[in-house]
Amino acid sequence: MNEFVEAPAAPKEETWQEEGLKRRLIGTSVPRTEDERLLRGDGRFTDDVQFAHQLEMAVxxxxxxxxxxxxxxxxxxxxxxxxxxxxxxxxxxxxSDPLTVLRPVPGAPQLPYYALAQDRATYEGQPVVSVVATSRALAEDAIELVEIEYEPLPHVSDAIEALEEGAPLLHPQSLDSNLLASNSDRAGEPEARIEEADVVIRSRMRIGRVTPLPMEPRGVVAVWRPGARELSIHTSTQVPHLVRKQLAESLRLGEECIRVSASDVGGGFGMKLGVYPEDVLASLHAMALRRPVKWIEDRMEHFRASTHGRESIHDYCLAADAEGRFVAMTNTYTTDIGGWNSPFGSSQLSSVVFTGPYRVADAAVERRVAMTNKTPVGAYRGYGQPEVNFALEVLVDRLARRLGKDPLALREMNMLRPEDLPWTVPSGAVYDSGDYVKTLHMAAEAVDYAAHRGRPRTPRADGRILGIGLSAFVERTGYASARFLANRGSKFGAHESVTLRANRSGTIDLYTGVSSIGQSSETAFAQICAEVLGVEFDAVRVHSGDTATSPLNTGAFASRTLIAAAGALREAALPFRDKTLRLGAWALGIEPGDAVIEGREVRHRSDADKRVALADVFSRAILGQGIPHDETPGLETSAHFEPPSAAFSFGTAAAVVAVDPETGEFEVERFVMVHDCGVAVNPMIVEGQVRGALVQGLGAALGEELRYDAVTGQLLSGSMLDYAVPRAADVPPIELLHTEVPSPVTTFGVRGVGEVGTIPPGAAIANAICDALADHGVELSALPVTPESVWRALEAAKAAKKGEAA
Amino acid sequence: MSFERTLNEQEISLTLNGERVRAWAPSRMHAADFLRQRLGRTGTHVGCEQGVCGMCTVMVDGQAVKSCLMLAAQLDGAEVCTVESLAEENGNLNALQQAFKKHHGLQCGFCTPGFLMLATSLAARGEAMSREQIRDEVSGVLCRCTGYEGIVRAVEEYLSVQQAEGSRFRQAEGSRHAEGAQQAMEAQS
Structure with missing residues (x-):
């Protein structure tokens, strides 16, 4: 058990009611401000930044x-x-010094991961030499001419084998085994409960290695002005302020010498979270040459050089009484972190949500982090939650089959009820609020689950058998607090920040360190700011992702931006609004209490003739002329806000899958997702986030896999031709349903929404296939699920039956 | 630059978004890099350089092509349209761009120019398409953010409007032709 436990926050009224605000913009599907530039080809992605006398790097x-x-x-x-x-x-x-880690694995030693390999390289794709030339093509020609003599060493690709006695050691100077670290959390006496239990389901569940694969690969442009001691970095990152910190550490520069800006980022999904070797290399070259140096990752490099995600093996134990009541749960899991630590390391949230939406008092989890000779694993959308959801939810169905119970009824019996919340899980995290059972029923109704349950599992006219699978989840969004993070050794905070600045055009400049990665924060921030100020949506201009202009913040990851930023926006906007009203009232000769902001004016509440333009009020503030004597000039506010706790989103997915019992081929015919993200600031954006993440989750469930050759240890699916990302024609029909339970722990009641769709597809689809093939005795224990794996499971079930018969 | 020119650079003349342009490119440079680096049209993106992701889709002589699979030299004499050509002369987004905005057909926006150019070429066919056909047709461009729903809805709306306008235009043309034929016949008689 952790020594620090998140404090459950007391439920409170909706914030805008306190402030006397009407919901005018929050909750509205305002079209996105980002679209105007992106639709015209006017986005500024890293490769679009071009300097005179620029050189290019190849690795x-x-x-x-x-x-x-x-x-x-x-x-x-x-x-x-x-x-x-x-x-x-x-x-x-x-x-330079080795790359630092933002989210260290608790108890892990710092590994000497230099930007270029020292005497040994521990993964295919690790940078060994870098060249700068007048063009990228020439730099690549030069790489071809560098003669490197290698002595191949014994390698280990499998995370379980890596932990066995006698496995080749990756980092003998730092570790005497390939176990980077292990951590555990527990509550109650799970072992004793398992002993007493009527039914115990144990299984090893494998989750494959995938790549986040944003459409824009990584890139960096470094410009060094030695006289000014200024290193200016343009890069494709989710966390400009954290990259600045990490670059300062590796380059032995003061942070004051480094400016990092990310203008448009072509997708991140957790992969662009912190510094990479190439960022350090481009900087070192630029500093040596005093000329701008650009490096743009090509796609073949991307598959080997950018962090992968997910790969883990979960040894689960689910114990229940004869009725099906869960009495204990344990999960010992191994995550494969690859050849080095990455800024975020392998998934840590499996330990937080491994008990799912269920009431289990006795539970234990142990996380073991294994090093293997593969590309480092880093954060990827969901960060441990899709993995553990697959393992647990598949086993819940297996338990239901063992007990002859309805999987829906079994879930309902064990689910936490609204009155059970807040609920503290073994890691110390607190589920804040929600109605989990309601989403379960909504998903079931949407697919006519009850009627399906009553029907026999016989083939349709097309030879396929229909199955329905459910997957329920609770998702951690955002971070608890800096204190909670400190307890886990994290090198970043839990806050967000904004600066609001009045300008003479009567509009408001909003500065944030959150870069624009597709999450639509520019639109959502402007909505909230305009809502609180009382101005029009388009009177707020968001400037994002530049460390030189924005207040220091944390960044766009962990579904956390809005959870923290909503508070910062409100805290900055309220004093901004109050001063605007005081100055406006003074200009009009009325009491501030009688003044209101409407549109682009301050006016008298009831006398429409008394009005002054915001442009006038803001100009007075900026000049310091025509304002009360006791007011200071300027109109600018900043706020930093840390939420008191993480908000947990929740929901249930249902998949309808038709399976051919002869070949194992199957098709997802419907996919329903019921989801609660609290108050949706912009429902259109919420739908886009959920859908997009669902399709990534479907990709990982149904075919995406980075496979390594068992003998040579080489990556086999390391190109777009070999790695099957869903195309438009591959996406099954998806239906979205929402509930809206405001979170009591966040401003405006929001919950995070960026990652949730990645969580339930794997389990829902596997459960649907096992449901369809229930009479065949098929069980699935690995992701991805493919026709081949289903066929193999069918064959294994046949063999087992024959064995029983004989 | 001067050094690279000695490495078999050649001069290429083309019509880019309606404008005659001329520039030099190394023989081995692909068309996407040429458009971005030599002609400054950075709206066309590069995602895989092996013809899978479709980020670099542009129109060459009326056809949507993946420009990373073409050499710059192959553009000599061609008529090329990139995403920068789409907005209307008064600066407004065109109907396709507006449909993408309305249906939330983009998030990070990196793939968007590819989809816009592909959809523009589909509209030029003047054929009605079902949602399933649209899904198949746009499968040559990948998107990792949206899950495609907004893209498919936007393309569907745009194609149906274009098709309706196209058929109105053809009808109008047709009746003009018919009128003309009538007059010609009357004149003959």
């Missing part, structure tokens, strides 16, 4: 999963005209 990477670097000869590369600078591991070690 030479280790082709083996594990190898000693014996020698590097770059004489031929240097001789190539147009080549300006080459870096190898030895120089990098002289000029």
């Amino acid at each position: 030479g990477r280790c082709p083996f999963p594990h190898a000693r670097i014996l020698s590097i000869d770059f004489s031929k590369a240097t001789a190539l005209e147009g080549v300006k600078h080459i870096l190898t591991g030895a120089q990098v070690r002289e000029l």
Whole structure:
């Protein structure tokens, strides 16, 4: 049990009622401000940033999963005209420190992960040499001319094998095994309850390795002005302020010397969370050459050089009494973190939500982080929650079949009720509020579950059998508090911040460090700000993602932006509004209490003739002329806000799947998602987030997999041709339903929404297939689920039956 | 730049978004890089450089193509349209762009130019398409954010409006032709 437990916050009234606000913009599907530039080709992605005299970088990477670097000869590369600078591991070690970690695995040692490999490389794709030339093509030519002598070393690709005695060690200087660290959380006496239980289901559940695969790969442009001691970085990141901190640490510069800006980011999904080796390399080259250096990741590099996600093996135990009441749950799981630690490391939230939406007092979880000779694993949308949802929800159905119970009834019997909340789970996290059972019933009704249950599982005319699968979930969105994070060793805070600044055009500049990654924060922030101020939506201009202009913040990840930023927006907007009213009232010669902001004016509450333009009021403030004597000039407010606790979103998904019992082929015919994200600031954006994440979840459930060759340890599916991302034609019909239980722990009652769709698809689909094939005795225990894996499960079930018969 | 020119650079003349342009490019440069780096049209994006993701889709001589699979030199003499050509002359978004905005057909916006150019080429066919056909047709461009629903809705709306306008236009043309034929016949008789 953790020593620190999140404090459950007392429920409170909806914030806008306190402030006397009407819901005018919050809850409205305002069209996005981001769209205007993006639809015209006027976005500014990293590769669109172009400087005079700019040079380009290419990176030479280790082709083996594990190898000693014996020698590097770059004489031929240097001789190539147009080549300006080459870096190898030895120089990098002289000029910089290892990459730091933002979210350390508690108890893990700091690994010496330099931007270029030192004597050994521990994954295929680890940078070994970098070259800067007048063009990218020339830099790549030069990489071809660098002669590197490798001695391939024994490697280990499988996380379970990596932890076995005698496995090749990845980091013997820091660790005497491949176990980076392990942590556990527990409540009650699960072992004793398991002993007493009537039914115990144990299973090993495997979740495959996938890649977040944003459409824009990573990229960085570094510009160094030595006289000014200013390193200016344009990069595709979710966390400009955190990249600045990490770059300062690795480059041995003061943070004051570094400016990081991310204008438009072409998707992140957790993968663009912190510093990568190439960011350090481009900076080192730029500092050595005093010329701008650009590096844009190509897609082949991306598959090996950008962090992967998910891969983990969960050994679950679910114990119940004869009625089906859950009495204990344990999960010992191994996450594969790959060859080095990444800024966020492998998924940590499996330990927080491993008991799902269920009332289980006795539960224990142990997380073991294994190092393997593969690309490092980092954060990916859901960060441990899709993994644990697949394992638990598939086992709930397995338990139902064992007991001869209805999976829906079994879930309902065990689900936490609204009156059970707030509920503290073994990790110390607190589920804040919600009606979980309601979403279960809504999903079931939407797919006519009751009628289906009563029907036999016989093939339709097309030879396929129909199955329905459910998956219920609770999702952690946002972070509890800086104190909770500190307890886990995190090197970032839990707050968001904004600055509001009046300008002479009568509009408001809103500055935020949150970069624009597709989550629509520019639109949502403007909605909330305009709502509180009383101005029109388009009177607020959001400037995002530049550390030089924005107040220090945390960043766009963990479905946390709005959870924290909603509070900061309100705290900054209220004093801004009050001063506007005081200055406006003074200009009109009325009492501030009689003044209101409407549209682009301050006016008298009841006398429509008394009005002054915001442009006038703001100009007075900026000039310091025509304002009361006791007022200071200027109209600018900043606020930092940390939510008192994380908000937990929740819901249930139902999949309708038709399965061919001969071949294992199947098709998802319907997918229903019932979801609660509290108060939706912009329902259109919410739908977009949920749908988009669902399709990523469906991709990971149905086919996406990064496979490594069992013998050579090479990545087999490392290109867009080999890695099957869902296309428009692959997406099954999706229906979305929402409930709206405002969260008591956030401003305006919002819950996070960015990741939720990735959580339930795997379990819902696996459960539907097992339901369809219930008479065949098929069980599924691994993601992705493919026709091949279903066919193999059918064959295994047949063999088992034969064995029983014999 | 001067150095690269010695590496088999060649001069390419083309019509880009209605404007005659001429520029130099190395023989090995692909068309997407050429449009971005030599002609400054950065609205066309590069996502995989192997013809799968479709980020670099532009129109060449009326056809949607993945410009990372073409060499810059192949654009010589061609008529090329990129996303920068879509907005109306008065600066407003065109009907396709408006449909994308209305239906939330974009999030990060990186894939959007590819979808817009592909949809523009579909509209040029002047055929009615079912939602299923649209899903198949746009499967050559990938999107990782939206789940495609908004994109498909936007393209469907745009195509149906274009088709209706197209058929009105054809009808009008047709009746003009018929009138003309009538007059010609009357003149003959």
